Amino acid sequence: MDILSEEEFNHRLVRYIRLGENTENIVREWCHSPPGTTITDLAEELHLCRTAVSKRLSEVRKCFGIDDNNKIPILFYIYKPYDYTIHPERLQDLIDNGLVKPIFEDLSTYLPLDSPYYIPRGNIEDEGFGYLTSTGNLLRISGCHQNGKTSEIKRILYLFKNKRNYNTVYIDLKELESSNRNDLKNLLNWFLSLIRKKGEFSELPQVEISEKSQNIGLITQCGNYVNKILEQAPSGLAIGLDNIDSLFEFQVVCQDFLRMLRVWQGKGGSEPVWRKLKIIIAYTRDYDGDLELNGSPFNIGEEIILRNFSEKELKTLIARYGLPIAPINPQVKELIMELVGGIPYLTRLGLYHIALKRISIEEILNNATTSQGIFGEHLSEIRNKLQRNSNRLLAKEMKKIIDSDRPINIDNIAAKKLIDKGLIKMTKEDRYICSCQLYRLYLKRYL
DSSP: OOOOOHHHHHHHHHHHHHOOHHHHHHHHHHHHSSSTTHHHHHHHHOOHHHHHHHHHHHHHHHHTSSSSSGGHHHHHHHHHHTTSHHHHHHHHHHHHTTSSSSOOOOTOOOTTTTTTTOOOOOOHHHHHHHHHHEEEEEEEEETTTSHHHHHHHHHHHHHHHSSSSEEEEEGGGGOOOOOGGGOOHHHHHHHHHHHHHHHOTTOOOEEEEEESSHHHHHHHHHHHHHHHHHHHSSSSEEEEOOOHHHHHTHHHHHHHHHHHHHHHHHHHTOOOGGGGEEEEEEEESSOOOOOOTTTSSSSSSSEEEEEEEEEEEEHHHHHHHHOOBTOOOHHIIIIIIIIIITTTTHHHHHHHHHHHTOHHHHHHTTTTTTSSSTTHHHHEEEEHHSSSSGGGGHHHHHHHHHSSSSOOOOOHHHHHHHHHHSSSSOOOSSSSEEHHHHHHHTTTTTO
């Protein structure tokens, strides 16, 4: 099959979009349907007549210059994988027949919006976007380290920009220089400069917050400037604050900054211009210090806690990496479904190395719990955290879980912290077990 160039595809995509939303929905459902699906099957699934579905797909073929409905998913997998999810079995057929190739991405960064390796966990984006566009103005996304928080925050911002025409700003608090984390004035000036630049408010003069500003406090000055920005935003402003937990150790500055966000959230309920502000914060709960929740945004708004992959989602991801799922290779199943238990980062790391074929699956399994294995660095970080003096209680309670051959109860405070670190999970009977066999086998040697 001759594949259109990206430039030609985008040119024809304009004509395709003009075919209307109904046609787009039919194409999405067609891409997501398994191999062997007929036009009649598709029509029944969509509650449409067969003739109408056939006509719409014919228009799509004509638009892109192709002669077979089964070639439609190929184009959208190559150029629009985020917008058009391909059924895993259909994708596997395409890869097996050499029609498309899996694309391997850097595991150290978040997944791009158009990544075929992004697997939705339920309806997180739609739920978060729906909450913020209906009743709420502050959304919290929490999860363990490297659990997909950045991907989710960027996808929700994408929805605001493309569906609501919002000005959007993504800010990673990890990028804040350490010298500014101890200085509220510097933090707020950095914060506002990014909103002005990334939010495309260059027509507003650059503000410089100062302690000498007519006896007006730093927080008030910051709020006044954001108020001006909101007045300039035609539809509204959505701000995504990622890795906000990187401020936690700087207690004084952190508390003031978080208190400011909470005040802004409260203004949304009483001042019309502040209803145009939507705030999304993402953070890990893996923090060993004490955090004052009163006056912070961590007990208001809506919270989405990112979970691990389900078995169905794992199968989809396995197929995206070009590996067979009907049936699944027993060793792949042992590694991905049993050993790492659907933990997103570990799952991607395992599949990445399997798909690259630089290391055999046998070698990955044999060295899984050693420092030389592909999980070695991650496991060492976990061990070091548990062996800190401040975490002696956690290590003691973790050892109880590891040594038990069945779910057990442990100290409630320790249980919460171990869950926040992603090391244990609660069963339906309100007891606790290790999150995955990999952690259990590794930590059994050190605790």
